[in-house]
Amino acid sequence: MRARRLPARRRARARFRTAARVVRAGHSAAQDPPPGVQLGPASRHGSESAAAEGGPAPAERRARLAGSCRDGVMRTSSGPRGTTERPPKRDVDMSQETPSRFRQLFLGNLREVKGRLLFAGLCTLGATAAELLKPWPLKIILDHVILDKPVPRTLRALHGLLAEGKVPLLLEAAAGIVVIALAGGLFSYFQIFITSSIGYKMVYALRRELFTHLQTLSLAFHNRARSGDLLTKIAGDTNTLKDVFADSILKFSSYVLTVVGMLAIMAAIDWKIGLIALATLPFLGYSLLHLYRKTKLSVKTQKKQEGKVASRMSEVLQAVPLVQAFARERYEAEQFDAVTEQTVRESIRVARLEAAATRSSEIITALGTAAAVLFGAFQVLKGRMLPGELVLVVGYLTNMYKPIRQLAKLSTDFSKAMAAAERVSEVLDIEPEITDRPDAVPATGLKGEIEFRDVSFDYGDGKDVLRNVSFSVSPGQRLALVGVSGAGKSTIVSLILRLYEPQRGAILIDGRDIRQYKRASLRRHIGIVLQQSLLFGATIRENIAYGKPKATPEQIEAAARAANAEEFIRELEHGYDTVIGERGATLSGGQRQRIAIARALIRDAPVLILDEPMTGLDGESEAKVREALDRLMAGKTCIVITHDLQSVADADQVLVLDGGGIVDRGTHAELAARSGRYRQLYEAVT
Structure with a gap:
């Protein structure tokens, strides 16, 4: 009789161990939350499920659980308004948790x-x-x-x-x-x-x-x-x-x-x-x-x-x-x-x-x-x-x-x-690290107001690249980011594009956390010109229209004229239908930059990001690119990353980054006039 009961006991012990693991795994989520905790959508969903299965009522569950959104964000009232805290995220291998x-x-x-x-x-x-x-x-x-x-x-x-x-x-x-x-x-x-x-x-x-x-x-x-x-x-x-x-x-x-x-x-x-x-x-x-x-x-x-x-x-x-x-x-x-x-x-x-x-x-x-x-x-x-x-x-x-x-x-x-x-x-x-929330809304009619609220970020190694960064840019303003290499300038741009997500803090565009927007619609409202323009081995027409696939030939040519690119395009054997080499290898650096500017112009986005757009250009190319950029930036919220401090004179605001934080801010004239990190950099290059 004892031999027949033993497997049942083993099964009972196994069920107990399984239950214990579940309890331990959920302990951090099941403990009483601090005052001011707001439950995310995932928590509300979990409460409703528990009630449907005979568990605690939704209200009771809300009193017990520290809710989290689908992407793991915890909102607390202990930090500044809009602050979010969560562990660093990486693309997760779900092969052991879900069917292949x-x-x-x-x-x-x-x-x-x-x-x-x-x-x-x-x-x-x-x-x-x-x-x-x-x-x-x-x-x-x-x-x-x-x-x-x-x-x-x-x-x-x-x-x-x-x-x-x-x-x-x-x-x-x-x-x-x-x-x-x-x-x-x-x-x-x-x-x-x-x-x-x-x-x-x-x-x-x-x-x-x-x-x-x-x-x-x-x-x-x-x-x-x-x-x-x-x-x-x-x-x-x-x-x-x-x-x-x-x-x-x-x-x-x-x-x-x-x-x-x-x-x-x-x-x-x-x-x-x-x-x-x-x-x-x-x-x-x-x-x-x-x-x-x-x-x-x-x-x-x-x-x-x-x-x-x-x-x-x-x-x-x-x-x-x-x-x-x-x-x-x-x-x-x-x-x-x-x-x-x-x-x-x-x-x-x-x-x-x-x-x-x-x-x-x-x-x-x-x-x-x-x-x-x-x-x-x-x-x-x-x-x-x-x-x-x-x-x-x-x-x-x-x-x-x-x-x-x-x-x-x-x-x-x-x-x-x-x-x-x-x-x-x-x-x-x-599983992708960055996904749209179930309640995400399309970004429509954005004006281009950008705000960082106590944003901190690291690349998963525990070393902060950005630490408690806060600033705001009004629609139509120009913001320049300056600092030594590795100060976090490009990271700020990547966060705005939601190529990464911050571990703490919030990024808002037009007063709404960018995580509440659908990623594709958000990125359609942002134009970008990189230091090394990425072009495809396709025709010039296709490369310009990459920012607006349904662009008409007239719009493509108008963008090329505004970018000071039409002159050299007309000189090519097949004009706009010329197939350029892989990564634009058959064009010069200045020509590639002007194609990239035309691509950003045709998109006509309210937010524009320029990442060292003048680097490596000769004097003639730089003059043409600068003229094209002036047309491109007109009326847009612009964030310019540059080491050329002479080019930030027209910026409405300059942020000086060092060691992952903002060490100084103001206009070019204000920063150049007072002692500080910006003045040291300015004197070094002039």
Whole structure:
């Protein structure tokens, strides 16, 4: 009795431990909140759920829980108005907490094509039936035409043909060979066509989902990730999956059906021969499974190394001018050799495992075939089996072991596919750090009033890049951010664009926390010109219209004129339809900046961010860019990051940043007149 009660006790203890973990995990949220705590939407939702399940009433829950918004923000009254506190966020890997996004996408696509899959399955059955019928005409000719053996009751349809003579039966058997081949070919054609189209479409959907998902992940993720490895996942790994979806799954199902059908027919002819053929399968299965596991691990390592190789190649190719200028070609070649050495080693290991899988399956199947043929021959000699039946068995054994040997190759293909799927899942299962709240509203008609309230931020290492930064900019004003490199100027811009989110404090535009706006709509109200303008390898027209995809040709040309870019554009061979090199490599620095200004002009956003727009320009280009910038900034709220203190004379407000904080503020004239950090910087450059 005690032995029967023990599992129940264990289950009870397990339930208790689980409950204890839940209580501990929720303790910080379940304790009494400090006065003034405001519950976020997630807390209200949780309260309603608890009440619906018989838990405490919503009011009671609100009294007990320190509410948090969906993104983890805690609002307290202990700090300045609008202050928010929360732990640093990173893109979170949810693969251990939620069903794989890759699996969800895969199953969702399968459900969409279930009708076509059913038809492909029927075609597979037809092709398998044709494969099983292939040796039967030969058996009939050998047993009942050449050897004149009596026709069994299972082939009663042949009695009428035999009554007419052997020639009609011979002709019918020959015609049967052709008909079976035609039917099998037709079924196989539709089978391959349908499954291939499904496979290609599924992989395209996966590749698109992966590409789209990567664009939603934060800059923190992209700063950590290697671009070459990501490209390998988007192109190489999804291509590996394409081969499986479009080909291998089809072959696997066809091979399995063929093997099962042939075993069944051989068992019907002589159960002992069927047993001999069946006895080889456990040995094959063990061999293939063992090699599959080893291959999968090697393929995963191989893919990881290939990603490193791609990253190294991408890095060097982007820095070719630097490599050539410093004559480091030999060094980079040696570095490339070092990175690729392990990749080659793993590739050879994978090839060796593939060869081992194929050869081991051939040896096992050869032993099985020899045993079955030997036994069948003795049965024929004893008169217990017809010669045609032995031919049938030999044909089935040959055709059965052929797909089994192919399964050995498929096992390595599946190993590669599983490794590729895991690599893709690693990215798809990362939840974006910055997302829109459920109650976020579109940003419409913004005037451009910007306010920072005690904003602090770090990049996850605990070192504040910004610390308690507060300032405000009225609509139409120009704000200049100055300071040494690393003072936090670019971080302020990234926070306004919601490329990152602060750990503490709040950023408001037009009096509303920017987290209450939908990100895409907020960013459409912000124009930006960077120090190194990012251009695509497309036409000039497309690059200018990138800020406003539906812009008319007239609007594009007007923006180019305002940016002082039309003159050099007209001199190009194809004008606005000239395709520039990757990252605008065929244009000079000043020309790239003017295209970027035209792109910002056509957007006509109320907020404009300029990040060192004059850096690296010659005198003539700087004059043209400065004139274009004056047109661009007219009537807009402008935030200018610059080391050129002479260019901030027109700013309504200058903030001097140092060590993550604002150490001085005022107009250019006020700051230059009094002692302080700004005056030191100004005197150093003048």
